[in-house]
Amino acid sequence: MSVLKNDLMPVRTANDIVVVRQHVRALAIELGFSLVDQTKMVTAASELARNTLAHGGGGTARIEVVAANARRGLKMTFEDRGKGIADLELAMRDGYSTGGGLGLGLSGTRRLMNEFELQSKPGEGTRVSATRWK
Amino acid sequence: MERIPILKMGEFLLVTIQVDMHDRLAMQLQDDLTDRISATGARGVLIDISALEMVDSFIGRMIANIAAMARILDAQTVVTGMQPAVAITLVELGLTLTGVRTALNVERGMTLLRSLLDEADGVAHDAIADREDADVGAEE
Numbered sequence: 043m044s045v046l047k048n049d050l051m052p053v054r055t056a057n058d059i060v061v062v063r064q065h066v067r068a069l070a071i072e073l074g075f076s077l078v079d080q081t082k083m084v085t086a087a088s089e090l091a092r093n094t095l096a097h098g099g100g101g102t103a104r105i106e107v108v109a110a111n112a113r114r115g116l117k118m119t120f121e122d123r124g125k126g127i128a129d130l131e132l133a134m135r136d137g138y139s140t141g142g143g144l145g146l147g148l149s150g151t152r153r154l155m156n157e158f159e160l161q162s163k164p165g166e167g168t169r170v171s172a173t174r175w176k
Numbered sequence: 177m178e179r180i181p182i183l184k185m186g187e188f189l190l191v192t193i194q195v196d197m198h199d200r201l202a203m204q205l206q207d208d209l210t211d212r213i214s215a216t217g218a219r220g221v222l223i224d225i226s227a228l229e230m231v232d233s234f235i236g237r238m239i240a241n242i243a244a245m246a247r248i249l250d251a252q253t254v255v256t257g258m259q260p261a262v263a264i265t266l267v268e269l270g271l272t273l274t275g276v277r278t279a280l281n282v283e284r285g286m287t288l289l290r291s292l293l294d295e296a297d298g299v300a301h302d303a304i305a306d307r308e309d310a311d312v313g314a315e316e
Contacts, residue, residue, distance in 0.1 A: 056199040063196065063230065081230060081261040085269060088232040092199070136270055146233045150269035 047107035054100040059091040062103045082154040083174050089147045090120045098122025119171035127162040180205045182212050188220040194227040202238045213249045220289040221246050226257025236271040243276045252292040256285035
């Protein structure tokens with residue numbers, strides 16, 4: 043997988059979530075994704091950015107245009123140095139939430155994207171990356 | 177502070193969300209709407225989201241909360257104009273907006289609100305009539 047474009051953005055405030063969403067939308071349009079696919083990616087970015095802010099105490103979003111096997115895609119990676127997730131399997135379950143939300147952030151986002159990867163260590167932080175291919 | 181305007185039209189409150197809402201703005205709308213329902217005694221709330229290009233779980237929860245709070249304050253809520261791409265994404269995300277009435281556009285939304293109100297008033301009427309009947313029965 044090669045990286046054609048790489049932007050690192052802060053996720054420190056509620057407004058940063060909006061900025062990340064808009065950036066993902068702009069890149070998705072540029073890549074020629076359908077409206078439904080754009081909406082899915084923007085929604086996924088919003089969910090993951092909010093997790094980074096609410097559970098991780100803020101962090102970064104890396105938005106990349108990637109290419110592999112003659113296909114292009116959009117990859118987003120959210121990273122924080124927060125308290126981390128103790129039980130990854132439980133965190134991925136529909137309806138499980140520690141933040142008083144609906145518990146759909148991670149499990150729902152995985153359904154919106156083609157690839158999804160969650161890495162976390164308690165006390166060290168969390169890194170989630172999700173990719174959608176054109 | 178930035179706010180989403182709430183218009184009053186007869187016994188209804190109308191809201192059109194036309195900006196990409198950040199979380200605080202969504203929370204503010206929830207608070208403002210409940211205040212306005214209580215202050216005006218509005219019986220219906222119509223929220224048009226046709227300009228909204230994305231509804232994530234946070235905004236979805238806000239919409240569901242507004243509908244639940246409005247119901248407790250004796251008002252009906254209808255959400256109108258959801259874009260097809262948003263609907264597809266919401267379902268895939270796992271958000272079903274249980275308890276939230278929807279209509280394709282504002283016009284149909286208003287019709288739905290009116291019929292919901294008539295229905296609610298009709299039920300209240302019947303209940304009073306039933307009680308009166310029962311009272312009469314007890315006296316006999």
